[in-house]
Amino acid sequence: MAKQPELDDFRVPFFDEDKKPGKFSLDDFDPSSKPFSSGAKDADKARLSEIGATLDTQQECLHAQQKRRVLLVLQGMDTSGKDGTIRAVFHEVDPLGLRIVPFKAPTPVEVAHDFLWRVHAQAPAAGELTIFNRSHYEDLLVPTVLGTLDAKGFEQRCRHIRQFEALLADSGTAIVKCMLHISKDEQRARLQARIDDPNKHWKFDVSDLEARKQWDKYQAAYRDALAATSTEYAPWYVIPADSKTHRNLMVAELLLRTFAALKLEYPPAKESLKGVKVE
Amino acid sequence: MAKQPELDDFRVPFFDEDKKPGKFSLDDFDPSSKPFSSGAKDADKARLSEIGATLDTQQECLHAQQKRRVLLVLQGMDTSGKDGTIRAVFHEVDPLGLRIVPFKAPTPVEVAHDFLWRVHAQAPAAGELTIFNRSHYEDLLVPTVLGTLDAKGFEQRCRHIRQFEALLADSGTAIVKCMLHISKDEQRARLQARIDDPNKHWKFDVSDLEARKQWDKYQAAYRDALAATSTEYAPWYVIPADSKTHRNLMVAELLLRTFAALKLEYPPAKESLKGVKVE
DSSP states (O other): OOOOOOGGGGBOOOOOSTTOSOSOOGGGSOTTOOTTOOSOHHHHHHHHHHHHHHHHHHHHHHHHHTSOEEEEEEEESTTSOHHHHHHHHTTTSOGGGEEEEEOOSOOHHHHTSOTTHHHHTTOOOTTOEEEEESOTTHHHHHHHHHTOSOHHHHHHHHHHHHHHHHHHHHTTEEEEEEEEEOOHHHHHHHHHHHHHOGGGGGGOOHHHHHHHHTHHHHHHHHHHHHHHHOBTTBOEEEEEOSSHHHHHHHHHHHHHHHHHHHTOOOOOOOGGGTTOOOO | OOOOOOGGGGBOOOOOSTTOSOSOOGGGSOTTOOTTOOSOHHHHHHHHHHHHHHHHHHHHHHHHHTSOEEEEEEEESTTSOHHHHHHHHTTTSOGGGEEEEEOOSOOHHHHTSOTTHHHHTTOOOTTOEEEEESOTTHHHHHHHHHTOSOHHHHHHHHHHHHHHHHHHHHTTEEEEEEEEEOOHHHHHHHHHHHHHOGGGGGGOOHHHHHHHHTHHHHHHHHHHHHHHHOBTTBOEEEEEOSSHHHHHHHHHHHHHHHHHHHTOOOOOOOGGGTTOOOO
C-alpha cells in the first residue's frame, strides 16, 4: 500500500547555512497531482467547508487572546490562483478577523526605501490573521528575472528575509508560506480563457504574456528563493495547484495545522464580573 | 392600507446651514420595530443572502473599474451589533474586496494629530469597499459626554467632518452612514448575557458599564452629531437594531441601493486582446 501523503512531504527543505544550496527542485512536485484530495470533489468541498468553520473559531480565539499572530504568504505565477484561494479558503471566516494585503508593483515612495519597509508596515498585529497576496518575495523574483539583481544581491536579500521573518516569529507570529505550483500548460489554458471572455479582460494585462515568456527563468528564481528562505520558523510549501479544489483544500489543511500548533484557548473568565447585574 | 416603509423614512434630515438645528429626534425611531422585515425570519435570511450575492458581484465590478469607492460607516452604542452586522451582511462578499477598519481609542501618536488624520489615512482607494467599525464620530461623541468638548468645539468638528466627507465624495466615494439604534433595555439584556457567559468575558470591559450610565448623554450626543452631519453626499440612517435579523437586512438593503446608484459596469473588452492566442 502506498504511503499516505503528509503535508511535510511538500515542505521545502530548511535552508542550511553550512551546506547551501539545499537539494530541492520544483520538478519533484507534479502540479497536476492531487495528494490531499479524497478523489471525490463533493467530499473535498465538504472537507474544505468543515475546515473553514474551524478556522473561523480559531481566528476568533486568536482575536480574543490578543497575543499570537498568523501570517499566510501566497505566491505563484500569474493565474496560479492566489485570489481564488483566498476567496475559497476564507469564505467561512469572519471578515472582521482577516486582513488581506495585496502587494503590487512598488510605488516611487516605496522604492525609495529598503524592500522590506512596506512589508514590515503590514505585518500582522496581535490577534490578527493576515494574508499577503504576493509579498516581499516579488522583490527576489522579478529583479532576478529582469537581470537587475545579481547572485550576490539575491543572497543578501534572502538573508534579510530570513532575519526579518525570524523577528516576526520571535514576536509571536506563526508564518506559513505557500507557493501555488501550476504547470505551463495549465497557465496557457487559464490565460487563454481570460482572453476569450471579454468580461474578464480587466483581469488581463499584456505584461502577463511577457512574464509567461520568461517561464523557465521564473521557475528557477522560485526554486532558488524557496530553497534559501524555507526555515523552521517560516517554512515554504509547494502546493500542486492545477486542480483548484485540491489547491484550496491543501492550503486550508496547512492553515488548520498552523492554528492547531498554537493551541489557542479563550482567555479565562474575569472574576470581577462574577455575579454582576447590569442596571 | 399602511404606507410601505421606505429607506429614506429612516434618513436623518440633511443638515441645513441656515436653519440649524434640524428637527430630528432619535425617539421618533422605535429600536424594536422591524420595518423592512417580511415578518418571517427565514424569508428575511433568504433575502439577506440574495443581497449578499448581489453585493459580491457589485463589489467585483467596483474593483474591476478601479474608479469609484464605497464607504460604510457603522456607529452605535456598545452591543448594538457593529461586529455582527459586518459578519452577516458581508458573509457572501469576497474577502479580497473588503477592507474593515476598526477605530479604537486613539494612540498617543494619533492624538498628537488632528482628529481626522488617522481617518483620512484609511479612506477607501479606487475600487475599494471599506467599512469603518466606529469612526471619526467617536471624536464627537466621547469628548462631548466626558465634557471635554464644548458646544463651539462640537460645531467646529462637525463642520470639519462635513468638509472632509465632501472631499471624499467629490473624489468618487459613495458614503453611507448607519447608526445601529438599540433600546436601553436591549443593551441591558445583551451586556448581562456577556457577563453570564464566562467564555464571552473577553468581549467585556468594565468601561462598558460606565458608558451605559451615561446612556442619555450619549443619545443626546448622537442626536446632535447625526443632525449636524447628515448630508446629501454622506447621509445618516437610523437602523432599528433590537432585532439582529432586521438590522442586518436593513443595512444590506441600504448598501444595495448605494451600489445600484453607482450604475457600475464591467470595463469594456480590450480590442488588443481580440484573437490573441497564448503560446
